Amino acid sequence: MGTTQLESVPEPKYWHLKTVLSEALDQDFAVGEILPNERELAARFGVARATLRQALEQLELEGRLQRRRGVGTTVAPPRLGVAVGGTGRGWPSEAGEGWQPVDAAEGLPTPAVARLLGVDPQSRIHTVRRTRVTQGQPVAAELLHVPGGSVPGLSAIDAPAGPARARAVLRELRRLELDGQDRSVELGSARADDAKELDRLPGAPVLVVTTRYLTADGTAAVSVATYRADTCRLTFGDLGDVQIHPDDTRQAS
Amino acid sequence: MGTTQLESVPEPKYWHLKTVLSEALDQDFAVGEILPNERELAARFGVARATLRQALEQLELEGRLQRRRGVGTTVAPPRLGVAVGGTGRGWPSEAGEGWQPVDAAEGLPTPAVARLLGVDPQSRIHTVRRTRVTQGQPVAAELLHVPGGSVPGLSAIDAPAGPARARAVLRELRRLELDGQDRSVELGSARADDAKELDRLPGAPVLVVTTRYLTADGTAAVSVATYRADTCRLTFGDLGDVQIHPDDTRQAS
DNA sequence: GAGTGGTCTAGACCACGGT
């Protein structure tokens, strides 16, 4: 009788821990505040550090925490709403939306890019690297692939490597008349070079946005942008303004 | 002299392991094939099981692997492209696109939902639960929130709990004239109930798609859909057909 | 019951950021 049915379906420790921490974050901590270090938190909750870390990992994945080696764990601000534009907007903008051209180069496409572009894998393409910064924070790294054949003026570009060359390619690209766009979003993990641009460790979770730019002739360019999944909320339309608290967005009915 | 500079920037073991495994998956394994178990793989690569698991975790996050307790680790098929519709499509379809109504209930909104709907947190709303199935696989679980005030016929619904009631609410909803939509995508982790519908463990990575349905009167409904991040690629437009191999989509220029 | 992945422990050392 007196026996209450405790843990009949024993919740994993890290899961329970995550819940407890999540509530503590809401109530007892302000954005930017530093949490006690992992060893102390683990001791305080009576678990191994690895278990505590599993809980922190989840919370970081949900955008609640930010961890930096050598510094500590801080409470993350709400995710930034970054607009990625509805279908059929237009060419990639130059200065707008925080995009910053980094460099451009010529080379062979990967099989997947060749397939997306609908070109011969052996044909040379131009690749523009851009970075997107919002409110001082790097949020995305992009590779924009343009087949040499789709833009006439491309081969004439003689700007030296660097932002100037990237801008030149983009300028040529915008001469074309755009018919529409195609977009897909999936989860990925940051490659070493992207991670560096995003100020994260390799393998960090990212949202990979693949965009096809279509003209009457077919696919004129393909962009693959990797957004920081921990700090970003991709918006299509006007939802960007609204504050969404990550944890109570969804509810049991 | 004879000393080659090995590991001058020592790559983490699990990262290197991931690369090796990734290549092995491309070359030596077919989709659906079962890998050796974790203990054997760890032994074969000379690492602790935890380290091996860290590599597997990443590969699963990228949609390359599928792990099921009691069964084993299998090679995952390419991600399913699931259409989530461009901005301004229309009301949620009933039978189309694999959506299946599950249930409907009345209750109070969470603060976040109330904010998205622009209603008083104390007002009662209807919540419809739906599941989306594609090619026999559950890919998404959705909660559709409808304020009682926005649809006149809603209070007259007397269908018993279950799919019939859900269909009734959707039917009433479709009477309204839709002005547009708003959408955002972010990373999250599956709540226990969603995880069950998606056939995953709680905490599994999901893509949370929040949609606002707008009429002349304001926000008529809000949908929060959680898609399996491991198996799904969300598509906006016509990109759904194209095969994208997860790993070589992005390249160094 | 045998075999699988999932959780957890108690340590150790490393890489990085600030002082």
Add this chain to the structure above:
DNA sequence: CCGTGGTCTAGACCACTCG
């Protein structure tokens, strides 16, 4: 230099699936 989070180990036990 110290303190932080990041990696890694070698175990143990649990929960699940299936024959």
